[in-house]
Amino acid sequence: MPADRDDSPGRESNQNAAISRRSFLKGTGLAVAAAGVAPGRALAGPGSDQEEVPVFGPGPVPIRFELNGEEVRVEVEPATTLLDLLRDRLDLTGSKRVCDRGSCGACTVQVNGRAVASCSILAVDVTGQKVRTIEGLSSAEGELSPLQQAFVDHDALQCGFCTPGMVMSCQALLERNPKPDRPAIAAGIAGNICRCGTYQNVFEAVEQASGQGGGK
């Protein structure tokens, strides 16, 4: 415990204070707006200079983030995953909900460029961050990205259900490693399960998209 906390009051009363206060949101990087949200203190020991810890939820709280290049403002409960926000509220159903436990990769999106299982992070945690989904890869006119085209060219899918997540993992891989060899591709898609077994074709598609392996 840092020395500046030696005057702290009993933590039990602190905790009770924290739990009984009105939920609100302030100055933590989470976008605050919402008229009608009463300010309040989540925690303050009397006579102490201890931090007031904002507590919000369980009801909806306003958040703001960048989604496929555009700013999104939306209200979500703290218990909402990014995947459920994307699919159920923002109508972006490309990211798939399969295992909902981070095991299968079908929900993969990019957060600040990195591949992330959107089922296993909370929507409030992408506040202020850049999220890209499979819908953000093609152009506004619907023209496929080179990676998407490579998946088509190499038949890198059969049923297609894993494909949005698989493509997003490959996209994140190529942004970090523009010329991955086969072991690097395998490591990059180690979190994506394809039960049709099209891994071989995925390797070829990534090689085409990265300018290796000579196209179809």
Place this chain on the structure above:
Amino acid sequence: MRSFKMAQPRSLAGALAVLGGDDDKVRALAGGTDLLGLIKDRIAAPEMLVNLKGIDGLGEITETARGLEIGALVKLADLAEDARLRVGWPAIHQSLLETATPQLRNVGTLGGNLCQRPRCWYFRNEHYDCKKKGGTRCFAHDGENEYHAVYGNGICCIVHPSNLAGPMIAQEAIIEVAGPEGRREVTAEAFFTSPDEDVLRENQLAPGELVVRVILPPASPKARSVYVETRERQSFDWALCGVSVVLTMADQEIEAARVVFNAVAPVPLRRHDLEGMLEGRRLNEATVDKVCLAAPLGANPLEQNAYKLTLMKAVLRRALNRLKESAR
């Protein structure tokens, strides 16, 4: 997922104050890749999560006189890419590469990895009121126990789920803990606790305490270390059996040895007996044969997991051979 409130502290003191001491009601949220699964599976039902991600100073890796100091909120992907770790603490680095998936390593944290709950399917199923959840039975004892412990499995036969836990012990890591009573340091070896100490938890964190930092003391220049694991699939899977070996060499002779198995017991299993067999000997084929033969001594396999005894011999042989080859 069940609803919860979210506290967003900016300081460790603030986080500790809101955490309080009731684990059932208030839980710390780091990366969340394990905690959200526990909530979805209705194994945990916190009323409030304390989000640690806004706290300054927990997400850094720094080199100090004490060694490499790694904040608990450092993401596994960032740690895996740290060149200092790769060179100085190879067993930990190698185990990181085998941990989870790119998606989970990009979110999961060091502290969260060390504190994750077991993967036992009876524990993870809300309908089994097992000992680890406060019930009276271990369902794996007479049930499906293919992936369970072959040592120390009398009360509860989970295996510790963290890949990093074993190499942390082998490389003599120190874990710094903060709580309502202040800060303390504990060796990684003492941090993880067995079911006979307290079946309800897997480490010695008291309610309201947090892992805030891991300190890796500088390895001896004469030390060589390695981590080897085996699993059913090459992509995302948990280890069936793994081993971390650190050998300090004096010329051709092994001066000191540390051997820690993971995924065979409820805590990482340090093997003083095997270490004693290695010390004072040359690292040659005869030594490797002898030590590997002794690897499964003392095991008490369940109905479906005796294969792990063979795997213990195999991973230890691979590990020692790798160190033998790197000596040339």
